[in-house]
Structures are given as structure tokens and as C-alpha cells.
Amino acid sequence: MSDIYGYMGKILWVDLTKKELKEEKPDEEIYRKYLGGYGLGVYYIYSRLKPKCDPLGPDNIIGFCPGLMTGNAAPFTGRYMVCGKSPLTGKGPLEDGSKGTGGWGDANSGGYFSPAIKRAGYDAIFITGSSDKPVYLYIDDERKELIDADNIWGKNFKEADKILKEKHGKICKTAMIGVGGENQVLVSGIVNDDGRIAARSGLGAVLGAKKFKCICLKGKKRTVIKDKEKAKELSKSYNKQLRKKLNDKLIKIILKQASNFTGLMRTINIPLSIAGKITSIGTKLFPNFLREYGTTWFTDICLGLGDSPVKNFKGSIKDFPQKKSKNFTYDRIEEYKEKRYGCYSCPVQCGAILDGSQFGLAETHRPEYETIQAFGSLVMNEDLEVIIKVNEYLNMTGVDSISAGGIVAYTLECVENGLLKKEDFKCEEYPDGFLPTWEHSENILPLLKIIVNREGIGDVLANGVKEASKHIPNSEQFAINANGQELPLHDQRLMQGLGLSYLTDPTPGRHTAAGTEFMSMGPINAFVKGLDVSASKKPQKLAKNQARIAKFAQAFNAMGLCIFSAWCGHYPLFEFMDAFFGWTMDLDEFLEIGWRIQTLRQMFNAREGAIRHEVSKRAIGDPPLTEGPLKKVSLDLEEKAQLYYDSIGFTKTGIPKKDTLNRLNLKFCVKDLNDAIGRPEPLVNEYLESKD
Ligand code: SF4
Structure with missing residues (x-):
């Protein structure tokens, strides 16, 4: 009888310098505290990474971390996260004149690579050190090894994937850097499934610097599910209601009218939340x-x-x-x-x-x-x-x-x-x-x-x-x-909650880091009972909701859920957790886990001196546009950022408070508080002065 349910119970460490592969078995407590995905990733990377290391050097650690639910066939759970220290963000002069060397980086991708990590037998694979020549990692049920990658270095995804499939068999799944990562282009990511990409934070460049091309997986291992029948029943009934199709012609008519409606919204200034409510009618339109x-x-x-x-x-x-x-x-x-x-x-x-x-x-x-x-x-x-x-x-x-x-x-x-x-x-x-x-x-x-x-x-x-x-x-x-x-294609001048998240999230400039209006455009509150967040223009409420949605988003991502599932109506999340892991969990515990993950991501940045507050003036309406729907919009996010930090238990410069670390069982970070560096005040003053 297994005493590990719903996950594999093992992680793999790959040391490229020593050419060494080592397994580790985390205690159940670690999973319960951090779940999977970048939750598990940030715990191990924070604990093992040498602070202030060069993100492109051998001391950086890159994690490939599937969501905790991945592998159990629950709907929408095919995401994995690549995480590590970013060579792109969090750099710049600090209060003491030294330079931040890079902040927390993570990126998220779908496809079939995430379950392939589980089927190889692992809940995460961490890459450390650096190789003197190109290598890739191959794992099947009999062996795991680093293999010379000379024949695929310099090749694009489809070419390299073809070579690997010819060698290891068609069913193997690959995730790799392309020529961008090899050339250490700081905006490069990791590609899988012919064009899915864990794109943000520049982590492809880190692997390129390590001369690590690819992970190629062909395992057949399975998780043991605590209550298989219940899990099957939950998936079946969820999928059944979601697969109800609307008539194609009706969809076309609605979309056509929606496009025309934007003109009306601009003319008579209808709030975005109304558009969100319309899109979420019965939660049926969005999936269709x-x-x-x-x-x-x-x-x-x-x-x-x-x-x-x-x-x-x-x-x-x-x-x-x-x-x-x-x-x-x-x-x-x-x-x-x-x-x-x-x-x-x-x-x-x-x-x-x-x-x-x-x-x-x-x-x-x-x-x-x-x-x-x-x-x-x-x-x-x-x-x-x-x-x-x-x-x-x-x-x-x-x-x-x-x-x-x-x-x-x-x-x-x-x-x-x-x-x-x-x-x-x-x-x-x-x-x-x-x-x-x-x-x-x-x-x-x-x-x-x-x-x-x-x-x-x-x-x-x-x-x-x-x-x-x-x-x-x-x-x-x-x-x-x-x-x-670089900023996403959702304008914070339209959604100030997004602006707040672009500015304050440990991975800055990310629309998927969940701004309140962005998430409230769909029926987010239907996803789990009691979530209760909404967009608000009132600073205090906006900040409070931003903190709540940030906590939710971290735990949600760590489960391996696709962001689109958040807008598809009620999801039996806690019932699944019970069926897969035998865990009784409620929303309060789930949010507390998300809070822990967010706090640890932020502590990573504080320790690295990477908590910055820099967003391009033009992007927040300084100067404001003179035409169009965003005419005259100018954001002052400073007060809101401080309120957000206060709501989530950080100081006004963005450093997690000691009380917060203690409350979240992050006591191992307290020793790092002495070296933690928050957002430098002079930059904020400079910004405020320029507004005058
Ligand atoms: S909805 Fe999400 S999980 Fe489904 S195919 Fe699209 S990206 Fe993948």
C-alpha cells in the first residue's frame, strides 16, 4: 500500500558541473505547505540558491515544476512552471550603490510536458551547475542520464525534437531552449509541444549559459490516487457541463455584437465590470x-x-x-x-x-x-x-x-x-x-x-x-x-489593478499575476465558493482585493491549473484534493498557502535586492494620452502599492514583515531580513517629484 497519494513523492537534482543526478524525497509537509509548481520551486530554490549569484552563472538553479494536481487527469491541470533567478528583472542600483543582480523569475506553459515529468517519476526537476559542453537530460523507466547535445545544439525546436524522437521514440516529450536561449537572449524561454512556451523572465538564457539544451522524457509511471472512483466521477461531471456546446452561429453573432459594443462602451463610458458580467452569463459563453x-x-x-x-x-x-x-x-x-x-x-x-x-x-x-x-x-x-x-x-x-x-x-x-x-x-x-x-x-x-x-x-x-x-x-x-x-498587451491605464500587479508582483509586468479587474472580467468568484473578490477604484478596497487575489493566484498556479479555468464556473477543487491526496482543505488554508508562496517569492527578491518600483512613465499615463478610450488617464499607484503591501503583510518598501514570516511558517527566512533590501525610496521620490 502506498502512503503517498496524488503525487510522486520524489524530486530530481541534476548537477551539470559534477554530472551527478540525485533523487530527494520531500516530506508530505512540504507538499502541504507549498503544493507543487513554483510553490515547490520557490521553496527549494530559496533554500539552496547562493544569494546574489550571477543569474547566468553556475550557481543559479532552474526548476521544472509540474502542478501538484498534474498527472491525475483532473480537468485543466496540464501546466508546468519553469522557475529560477531571472537575468532580466530586478537589476539596477540599490540604496547602498550596489546592484541588484536579478529577481525571482517564473514562466508557465501547457501542452503535455507537465504530465511527462510526473510520468518520469518526479514532482520537480532542478538543474544546477553548468556544463562545459552542450548536454540534455534523458529519463525513461530504466535510466536517467545526461547525454551529449552537440547534434541538437544550434537547432530550432522542431528540428531538435525530430532528432530526439528518432533516437528515443515518438512518444517522448521534450522541453528545450532554442537558438535564443543558446545565445543567452535575455527574453528567451523554454519550448515544448511544437510551440508552447514558458516564455517570461528570460529563463531560457539561464539554461543557455548552463549549456543545457533539453529535457527529454519517456516514463510510464503513474500517481496512486487515494479515491479513484470519486476522482473519476468529479472529472466526468465537471467535463460534462463544460462540454455543452452553444450553437456556432449564436457564438458568431454574440462576438460580432461584442465588438460593436466596445464602441458604445467608449461613447457612454460603460464600466469594464459590466462587460465582464455580460461575458460571464451563466459562465457558458467563455469556454465556448x-x-x-x-x-x-x-x-x-x-x-x-x-x-x-x-x-x-x-x-x-x-x-x-x-x-x-x-x-x-x-x-x-x-x-x-x-x-x-x-x-x-x-x-x-x-x-x-x-x-x-x-x-x-x-x-x-x-x-x-x-x-x-x-x-x-x-x-x-x-x-x-x-x-x-x-x-x-x-x-x-x-x-x-x-x-x-x-x-x-x-x-x-x-x-x-x-x-x-x-x-x-x-x-x-x-x-x-x-x-x-x-x-x-x-x-x-x-x-x-x-x-x-x-x-x-x-x-x-x-x-x-x-x-x-x-x-x-x-x-x-x-x-x-x-x-x-517588457509589458504585456493589457493596458494598466484601463485596469489599474493590473498596474498594481505589474508594479508589485515579484515577477513584474505580468498580466497572469492576476490584477483584480483582469480576473473579475470573468466570473472568478464562481470558481470556488467564498472567494469574493471584485474590482474597485477605492484604494483601500483595491489593495485588499489585490492581496486576496494574489494569494489565490499563487496556490491556483501551484496546483497546475490553467488560468482560463478560473472563468469557466465552479471547479470542485477541494473535492479533488480530497480524492487525490486524501487532504481535507478549505479556502482559508488554500489562501494561506498562496500567501506563503507569494511571501517567499517576495523574500527572494528582498534578499537579492530586487524589489524595485520602476514602471515606465508613459505606461501609467505620464504624459496622458490625448485621444482614445484612455484619454487623460494617469495613474498614481504609489499609495495603492503601499496599501497592497500593508494588506499582504509587507513593509511599505515591500519587505515581508517578521510577523508575516512567523505566521506563515517561513521562520527560515527571518535570518535573511537583516540583508533584505526593499524598494529604494529615492526612486519613489524621484517619481513623485516628476509628477509635480
Ligand atoms: S484552455 Fe488552458 S488548458 Fe485548455 S488548451 Fe487552452 S491553455 Fe491549455
Whole structure:
């Protein structure tokens, strides 16, 4: 009889320097306190990482951490998280004149790699040290070993994946860096399933520096479930209600009207929360929209609302009206759809494979909302072909499309202002250079290529906009970022809760870190009874709700749940926990776990001197836009940030309080409080002065 239910009970440590693989068996208490995913990841990385280490050096640790529920076939539980110290965020001068060396980084991906980690027998795999030559990790039921990766180094995802499948068999699952990570492009991630990518925080560059190409898995192990029948019954009844399909024609009519409705919302200023309520009618519309069109269904709507930033955050819908994006609305992209697909155990299956032949490609993933707008309104491009090709290129080279879009927009503005010239863009393919401009979207792909290959000015741009702006004089105002991370395609000037989360979350500039309005756009409170959060413009309430949603989001992610499940109605979360693990848990305990994870992520940053408060002025409406739905909007997040910190038990400079650490059983962090560095006051003062 097993006494471990619902998870594997083992983690694997891979030391690349010593070429050593060691298993460890965490106590059940660790799982109960941190769950899985980056909860488990931050516990081990915080405990074992050498503080202030170089993120691109051998002391950094990268965790591949599937959600705790992954592997048990519960709906929507196919996510895994890559985590470690980010080379992109949390750098900069500190109060004492020294430099922060990088902050907490994590990234999240779906597909089938997450359950493959469980089937290999592990709840997490941690990579430490660094290799002197390219290697990959292979695990099946008989062996686990590091293998020479010379034959796949320099190859893009599909090429390398094919070679590995020829060698190890078709059923193996891989997650790997592309050429972007190999070249230590600081906005690179880890790719799996032909184009799913754990993109944010630049963790692909860390693996590239370690000369670690890939994890290739072919295990057949299974979790032992405490109450299999109950788990089966829960999944069956949840999936049944979610798979009820609405009529296709009705969906099309609703989406068409929704797009028109954004015009009305702008004209008579209807609050966003009303739009959210409409979308959440009976919680049936959202899964149906998603199933049919993936995240492309809201591209046009977000543009209409002012949610999609235009022209590097300086434009509005007047500069890029909805008719300009007519080539990449959901129904237009639909014309290329070959088949649907989705992640492990997902009842919605929101992905799609497109026929890329018209664009000179084979099969290719349908681009997601973020990529479409990053290479649409943000860079003023109207051409779908550019978006499809860019999407494929970034997926294959393993580069974050949100950050890449931000870098392209920054570069175009540098060119517009005469800071970069044609000769700066000389490269092997264009020996005389080329000139990327707002008007010439055909130059976007060549620009991305010089970034990924670190050619010419691409070598500077590959470090992200914040670092690049230190090398290109007078360009700082064009470098739109939060604490080093390029901003997502959801505008905080529309949703100030998002702004608060962009500013204060340990992984800055992340829409999935859960802002209150963002999460309240769907029926979040239906997910579990008693959650009770809502958007509010009142600072105190906003801060309180932000703290509550941040706690919820951490535990939710650590379970391996897909963010979209939060908007699909009631989820029998605690019933599943009982059935899988034999755990009796309620919302209070769940939120306390989330609070612990958030606090430990924040302590990581405090110890590294990486709690910053830097967000580009333009992105918070300084100066405000003069046209469009966000006209005259200017955010002052300072008071709200302090209220949020207070609500979650941190000091006003963002350091977790000793009482908070004690209450959350994080006593092992108390010794680090002496060295913890919060957000530097001078920067805040500078910001406030500039507002006067
Ligand atoms: S909704 Fe989409 S992203 Fe989420 S689990 Fe399903 S297929 Fe994956």
C-alpha cells in the first residue's frame, strides 16, 4: 500500500558541473505547505540558491515544476512552471550603490510536458551547475542520464525534437531552449509541444549559459490516487457541463455584437465590470468562445476597449482603428485553421494548428492574443502574414513574443527619433543594413533575426529594452517595461489593478499575476465558493482585493491549473484534493498557502535586492494620452502599492514583515531580513517629484 497519494513523492537534482543526478524525497509537509509548481520551486530554490549569484552563472538553479494536481487527469491541470533567478528583472542600483543582480523569475506553459515529468517519476526537476559542453537530460523507466547535445545544439525546436524522437521514440516529450536561449537572449524561454512556451523572465538564457539544451522524457509511471472512483466521477461531471456546446452561429453573432459594443462602451463610458458580467452569463459563453477561437476571440474587443496598447503605448485606437486589424480578427484567422488541439486533460482545447502553406510554412500554431497584438497594434502592423511568420519564428527559436514585440516597438521608436540608423542594422543577410520603421512591417522578421542571433545592434536589443536603453542614448522614454520586464498587451491605464500587479508582483509586468479587474472580467468568484473578490477604484478596497487575489493566484498556479479555468464556473477543487491526496482543505488554508508562496517569492527578491518600483512613465499615463478610450488617464499607484503591501503583510518598501514570516511558517527566512533590501525610496521620490 502506498502512503503517498496524488503525487510522486520524489524530486530530481541534476548537477551539470559534477554530472551527478540525485533523487530527494520531500516530506508530505512540504507538499502541504507549498503544493507543487513554483510553490515547490520557490521553496527549494530559496533554500539552496547562493544569494546574489550571477543569474547566468553556475550557481543559479532552474526548476521544472509540474502542478501538484498534474498527472491525475483532473480537468485543466496540464501546466508546468519553469522557475529560477531571472537575468532580466530586478537589476539596477540599490540604496547602498550596489546592484541588484536579478529577481525571482517564473514562466508557465501547457501542452503535455507537465504530465511527462510526473510520468518520469518526479514532482520537480532542478538543474544546477553548468556544463562545459552542450548536454540534455534523458529519463525513461530504466535510466536517467545526461547525454551529449552537440547534434541538437544550434537547432530550432522542431528540428531538435525530430532528432530526439528518432533516437528515443515518438512518444517522448521534450522541453528545450532554442537558438535564443543558446545565445543567452535575455527574453528567451523554454519550448515544448511544437510551440508552447514558458516564455517570461528570460529563463531560457539561464539554461543557455548552463549549456543545457533539453529535457527529454519517456516514463510510464503513474500517481496512486487515494479515491479513484470519486476522482473519476468529479472529472466526468465537471467535463460534462463544460462540454455543452452553444450553437456556432449564436457564438458568431454574440462576438460580432461584442465588438460593436466596445464602441458604445467608449461613447457612454460603460464600466469594464459590466462587460465582464455580460461575458460571464451563466459562465457558458467563455469556454465556448475559447473552444472555437482560442484567445483570438477577444483581439478585436480588447483593441476597441483600449486594452491593447498601440504604437509602443503612445497611440490609441485613433491611430490603429479596429478596421486596421481586420486581417487578424478571430474569424479571419479561422480561415487557416486545420485542426484543434489543446493541453493534457483539458475539456476546452483552445489551441489550433493552422495551415501555414500560404505563408511558406508547414503546419503552425495559431498565434495567441498577446502575440497578435504585440506584432499588430503595438508595432502598427496590419499584415497577418507577418504575425504568423513571427509567431512561428519565435516559437521555434524559443523567444518570448510579448518581450520581443516590446523590443521591436522600442526599436521602431528609436529609428523614428533618429537614434538608430540603417547602418546599425547591418548583418550577414543585409550587409548594407535595413531600416525597420512603423510603415515597413516586412522588416520586423529581419529585426527579430538579428536579435535572436545577437548580430550588430541586435546584440544590445537582445538584453531587453531596459538594458538596451542604457546603450542607446536618449531612448529611455521608449523602453516600456516594469522593472526590466517588457509589458504585456493589457493596458494598466484601463485596469489599474493590473498596474498594481505589474508594479508589485515579484515577477513584474505580468498580466497572469492576476490584477483584480483582469480576473473579475470573468466570473472568478464562481470558481470556488467564498472567494469574493471584485474590482474597485477605492484604494483601500483595491489593495485588499489585490492581496486576496494574489494569494489565490499563487496556490491556483501551484496546483497546475490553467488560468482560463478560473472563468469557466465552479471547479470542485477541494473535492479533488480530497480524492487525490486524501487532504481535507478549505479556502482559508488554500489562501494561506498562496500567501506563503507569494511571501517567499517576495523574500527572494528582498534578499537579492530586487524589489524595485520602476514602471515606465508613459505606461501609467505620464504624459496622458490625448485621444482614445484612455484619454487623460494617469495613474498614481504609489499609495495603492503601499496599501497592497500593508494588506499582504509587507513593509511599505515591500519587505515581508517578521510577523508575516512567523505566521506563515517561513521562520527560515527571518535570518535573511537583516540583508533584505526593499524598494529604494529615492526612486519613489524621484517619481513623485516628476509628477509635480
Ligand atoms: S484552455 Fe487552452 S491553455 Fe488552458 S488548458 Fe485548455 S488548451 Fe491549455
